[in-house]
Amino acid sequence: MTLRVGVIGTGMIGRDHTRRLQQVLAGAQVVALSDYSPDAARAVGADLAPDAKIYDKGEDLIAASDVDAVLVCSTGATHEAYVLAAIAAGKPCFCEKPLATTADGAKRIVDAEVAHGKRLVQVGFMRRYDAGYVALKSAVDTHTGAPLMVHAAHRNPAVPEQYVTPMAIHDTFVHEIDVFRWLLDDDYVSARVTFPRATSASHAALRDPQIVTLTTAKGVVITTEIFVNCKYGYDIQCQVVGEEGTANLPEPQAITMRLGAKLQNDIMTDWKERFVASYDVELQDFIKAATAGTAAGPSAWDGYMAAVTCDACVTAQDADGAAVTITNPARPALYS
Amino acid sequence: MTLRVGVIGTGMIGRDHTRRLQQVLAGAQVVALSDYSPDAARAVGADLAPDAKIYDKGEDLIAASDVDAVLVCSTGATHEAYVLAAIAAGKPCFCEKPLATTADGAKRIVDAEVAHGKRLVQVGFMRRYDAGYVALKSAVDTHTGAPLMVHAAHRNPAVPEQYVTPMAIHDTFVHEIDVFRWLLDDDYVSARVTFPRATSASHAALRDPQIVTLTTAKGVVITTEIFVNCKYGYDIQCQVVGEEGTANLPEPQAITMRLGAKLQNDIMTDWKERFVASYDVELQDFIKAATAGTAAGPSAWDGYMAAVTCDACVTAQDADGAAVTITNPARPALYS
């Protein structure tokens, strides 16, 4: 059986996911496309899914009887409404991050899904599907002993001029927020932000770098260096320290060369390459669950917890180094 | 358009390729299965392709009007006949290695394909699709300068009792033979085999390890250590030395741990894991070309050259360290 998918939002990631469903992955077919700009939808259809129907309104796409499942790839601010509509229609829905732009919005989705009584939503936290993180989680579960500390780094070579301090949380650190909750199987209880001397490569509206310290319910302390003008490359580092030993996230595979008095590997500079393989795996997981009428992987609850944690981190950015408490609402049975 | 594929030989690799076409890759569907043991074909059908028709004879599968392309995954000795039948039927054909068990047999396939006038055959030399080798080739093409030497190692932890000295060439080294021709874009002109002291883990009918030295038409000298009872793991190593520098095949991604006074990574022990991702890529390439009515990737000519080189290496095993000349037949225009 082939899953019939409708894609809402045919920008960069919407186009890329359409390509995955049409050309890379087994078991799905894009039958419907929609974008705020119908021309954008038509262009993606022409290139990748000539048989797909173009809808002016995402809501109509969701309602269409030949659409089994929905991908929400539009601008973040529009996610909440589309996901709520998909739940209302009882259709599995893959929603790119963020689930909603506010914690309250994410909470409304959680409430709707809980009321529906079955999981329908997968949030696009693709790092959980990255082979490196999966192997790291296995190492932590089987070898390092109880985790005590995590040290991580999220570095971009540069960011656009309009990128300002809070975006380091919402657009950048949000991936660490989700992946460490999953890696440690834990929740956050406090956040603290420290600002080292700023790089001269940044500007007044972006304090860069920053160090975020998260503490979990089990007492794990996670320090993450966020540095989005690091110049040298796109680089994601992570070491877990447990009672028995440590485990590191692997470096991306690279050719070691000896050239010009240097032993060297390339470091990526484009973030889009770093987790590219994990997008395939997350969508394959979505196809599998959606074909069975449900959803797996990162849940609406995870999306909600990420939103709550982002809010605390942004508050902490203005707290002059003080810790900000994170209150965790009770977890509905649907997500346990 | 979905490519309708028939699979001949539903043993270990035939089952695995069927799974790929049905569950992993876009664009194909297994519509026919055949095996010397019809029960084996039926079992694979039941598990992975319930709608596929079971054929008692591979020839009937090839002839079936709803079969667009053929995968030959049966025992090596049966490949030649099936590939010739596929060419006769004008159908694209993916043939697991070896193309044929003799150089003469491979030559007959080359002649048939040349007579047909269009490529239809892809041989299952999957290493050409491995991300590590692809990156290594790019490094050699763009950074190391003209290649002068290659040093490689092919190590298995152990082999079954019936594995004897010549199998180190036909079953093991054949992958290096093909991948280095492709990596260097070159042909072999001589082979030499040296036997170091044998490991006590081997037996009289298997001289292990052995060192094969191949020289190419351009003068590159390739030394490969073949060691199939190395105990510690399945390990594929390769360093290219060029005029400007060196490049190494990357290690498989692994988690670095600090545990018990050791800084350590796991080494694989099962060869099936080492290039598992490359099987997906090779078949995706086959689907793409076959959908267009032709074949790409490792050709019948490459399969033939591998057979010729294997024969020289086996002769060299009995030549007491002397070099054995490899004569290269003229390459038909179809393969240039």
Next chain:
Amino acid sequence: MTLRVGVIGTGMIGRDHTRRLQQVLAGAQVVALSDYSPDAARAVGADLAPDAKIYDKGEDLIAASDVDAVLVCSTGATHEAYVLAAIAAGKPCFCEKPLATTADGAKRIVDAEVAHGKRLVQVGFMRRYDAGYVALKSAVDTHTGAPLMVHAAHRNPAVPEQYVTPMAIHDTFVHEIDVFRWLLDDDYVSARVTFPRATSASHAALRDPQIVTLTTAKGVVITTEIFVNCKYGYDIQCQVVGEEGTANLPEPQAITMRLGAKLQNDIMTDWKERFVASYDVELQDFIKAATAGTAAGPSAWDGYMAAVTCDACVTAQDADGAAVTITNPARPALYS
């Protein structure tokens, strides 16, 4: 000219330094030994310096006319008095860390040396002489750009039962305190301590691990994980993040082996091996300067600053995560 040295304190490190002067390094000779236990001094003399005179009192050794320079290797609490005596005698003096057990005591030494008008004291902060740190400093000075952050780890496999929380600062972290001041050519302005979940390998009087965050006058933020029951080995890690890139302290040289499905290096378990070569270099530097009647390397000022910083860190251990301000006294011209 051979420097005639007297050694006070012939315990573990006093014996080892005597061996260095007698058997490893050029230019010095141990002519006098003293210990609280005269038998200990005699035993070291018998083994390593048969011609050395044994003094019952360290003060007499310092005063002896044939002693050109002094090594203070006795218990920490006795350092201050001996160093002050050496300064009073106008003799170069190498003092094992700590310079004094209180900041006030260290201050008295600084005052005495300043009054004397010439440097006579070298403190035993040997990491500054470690080839790895020296290379790291060079990399920071020439390649990484202005330092913004440092992340470090100081891990011991285990500590004796009597090791309690503040000792993690005075006995363990003190080496990072000194070496990072030197590495960054900077001073500390605040300290913060965070306690993650404690390892089950520790006990009530030792909160382990702990994370110390130091901020420098230039704004560099240094986070150090101190973990003295890490089980797996003695491990010193450090990464400097600058405006242009990062540089890591090198791992100790080790043989990479492939054995039993592991790619592995040994990690040291005995801290005494980790910086053993740097002791040779620090004493060679002492011999050279002392032969010229002065002292080089880590100064009394550095010893004082280390003491001040240690005090702030210990205060921070009880400050529930709050930052403790470090006030830097004015630096006398002698040390600029």
Next chain:
Amino acid sequence: MTLRVGVIGTGMIGRDHTRRLQQVLAGAQVVALSDYSPDAARAVGADLAPDAKIYDKGEDLIAASDVDAVLVCSTGATHEAYVLAAIAAGKPCFCEKPLATTADGAKRIVDAEVAHGKRLVQVGFMRRYDAGYVALKSAVDTHTGAPLMVHAAHRNPAVPEQYVTPMAIHDTFVHEIDVFRWLLDDDYVSARVTFPRATSASHAALRDPQIVTLTTAKGVVITTEIFVNCKYGYDIQCQVVGEEGTANLPEPQAITMRLGAKLQNDIMTDWKERFVASYDVELQDFIKAATAGTAAGPSAWDGYMAAVTCDACVTAQDADGAAVTITNPARPALYS
């Protein structure tokens, strides 16, 4: 007791060894210097050993009653005569490689030392004292199981114009010849040389690179790539493959940096840096043995065996890929 040393030959290495004895190592003093050019000897004396007496003739230095031991650091062709004179005088003698320029010459030294009845000669094969090779030998002795194969590389960035093909053996590969005999505790029985395509960086009188294959009495096969115009750096590589696993010579310690889209370490370009620490250790070993009136470390027999092996390798360079047999003379009891 201080060993009184005379140094013959005060060129590059003679000066450097004089510095070691005077400024770095304990237990020795340079009391005499001699060089074909007395000005050269005087200059070294003035810089490093003002009290040393200058001798016009090396023989007179050897005979001087206040000279306890001799360092022969003159041009290779003069070694044999000086070493024979030292043996005749019954004085311990450190001789830089080569022991003699011919196997016959080395044999005469062996005969003289055997006749003397006690070891007096240490040959300057310093790699045996390199911490990396020492650790590798320990790994081979305790972890890898019986050695079966060794793969090595000796690479220089460039060589002077007058460097011709046989010098790759006598000046370059001779270090591998000695160190692998020691590492494996074995003797060579045959040598083979293969010439890959030459680098365009070389010239007609230097076939570069070349691959030397040595086989040992125990059957170990050692393949070494000699590449003296490799451009990228001075690089010494070695992997031992044993029945249980492999062990690699460690890379020189280096700072790993992340800069400009590269993860990188420096590679040395000056061979003089690569084993600089081992010169200290070899001379310390010489001082210790010479103080006791004898010699340790690489023996005259080792120097002789190196000369015999070099001759076979040079013969093999002209043997068109054929193996040249190496006949090992009986080893005198003095060297067992």
